Amino acid sequence: MATNQRYRWPVASAALLAALLAFFVGCKGESVWPDHPGPKVVVSFAPLYCFATNVAGEDAVVKSMMTTTGPHDFNPTDMDARLIRHADLFFINGLSLDNGFAETLQRGSGNRKLKLIALGDRIPADKLLEADEDHDHDHGEADHHHHEGHDPHVWLSPEMAIVMVEGIRDELRSADPAHYKNYDRRAVEYIDKLRKLQTDGEKLLAGKKDKKLVTFHESLSYFARSFGLTIEGVVQKKPGVEPNTTELSKLIGLCQEKQVRLIAIEPQYSAHTSADAVLKELQRKNAVPDPAVVQIDPLETAEAGALTADWYERKMRANLAALAEAMK
Numbered sequence: 001m002a003t004n005q006r007y008r009w010p011v012a013s014a015a016l017l018a019a020l021l022a023f024f025v026g027c028k029g030e031s032v033w034p035d036h037p038g039p040k041v042v043v044s045f046a047p048l049y050c051f052a053t054n055v056a057g058e059d060a061v062v063k064s065m066m067t068t069t070g071p072h073d074f075n076p077t078d079m080d081a082r083l084i085r086h087a088d089l090f091f092i093n094g095l096s097l098d099n100g101f102a103e104t105l106q107r108g109s110g111n112r113k114l115k116l117i118a119l120g121d122r123i124p125a126d127k128l129l130e131a132d133e134d135h136d137h138d139h140g141e142a143d144h145h146h147h148e149g150h151d152p153h154v155w156l157s158p159e160m161a162i163v164m165v166e167g168i169r170d171e172l173r174s175a176d177p178a179h180y181k182n183y184d185r186r187a188v189e190y191i192d193k194l195r196k197l198q199t200d201g202e203k204l205l206a207g208k209k210d211k212k213l214v215t216f217h218e219s220l221s222y223f224a225r226s227f228g229l230t231i232e233g234v235v236q237k238k239p240g241v242e243p244n245t246t247e248l249s250k251l252i253g254l255c256q257e258k259q260v261r262l263i264a265i266e267p268q269y270s271a272h273t274s275a276d277a278v279l280k281e282l283q284r285k286n287a288v289p290d291p292a293v294v295q296i297d298p299l300e301t302a303e304a305g306a307l308t309a310d311w312y313e314r315k316m317r318a319n320l321a322a323l324a325e326a327m328k
């Protein structure tokens with residue numbers, strides 16, 4: 001009996017091991033990437049997918065690591081590791097937004113040909129904004145990206161997006177020199193669209209006298225600079241965490257003192273309750289004439305099915321239209 005049991009286990013383990021091996025071999029590599037010539041490109045999150053795919057066209061394959069989970073909350077899975085194992089280029093935002101897990105994935109991949117490019121590093125230092133350190137935040141969560149150095153939300157400025165697109169063009173050119181003319185042409189075409197996005201946004205907001213806002217997540221500094229808005233205050237340093245009553249009454253005081261009537265919230269995080277509380281209090285106190293809440297998406301997440309080449313432009317235009325509608 002005892003002898004039988006001793007022998008049964010290795011047989012069972014061997015069968016299990018064989019099944020597991022077959023499973024992993026079956027999942028590995030080839031199935032993650034389509035059989036398509038040209039560079040295999042991974043981007044960390046949604047806006048970079050649009051930038052890269054517009055330049056890549058038919059000459060390269062682009063995949064986005066993140067869709068519905070944004071860079072604030074992302075934890076790579078085995079699927080992401082497999083993507084990286086056979087990729088040629090890995091574009092990230094940089095500026096401490098997505099460097100951490102990207103470097104870990106690169107180190108763990110054993111992929112020596114992989115080139116990791118932080119596109120934010122191409123933006124001249126004098127165009128970068130400091131991360132706002134004036135507000136209260138929880139130092140217990142040391143890895144949160146808003147805590148030190150530069151504000152990473154550069155993609156929300158079309159001007160900064162253009163610098164990133166140029167970076168992608170240059171890397172695709174050197175990875176695939178045979179198609180450099182195609183990359184150049186598509187980059188020119190896409191940059192034209194981004195310039196148009198900028199001028200259309202300026203036109204939409206041109207007649208508005210009052211361009212002041214308060215926000216619940218400090219993601220809008222570059223966006224504000226691009227379109228002449230003034231962010232008078234940021235209440236919530238950590239996305240998804242409701243501000244406390246002290247922070248809320250500070251915000252209400254700020255709106256009253258600086259006469260800010262617009263409260264910007266983003267659809268992904270649950271600041272709605274707080275925004276409604278601020279709104280009600282401003283109305284009750286008659287502190288600001290006609291206060292309002294406006295939804296502005298920082299483009300950190302996308303529904304997987306909605307992530308198309310024109311997603312960035314569509315989302316930016318929707319933000320600008322919402323602002324134009326709410327502003328006076």
Ligand SMILES: [Zn+2]
Nearest residue numbers: 072153219300
């Ligand atoms: Zn953010």
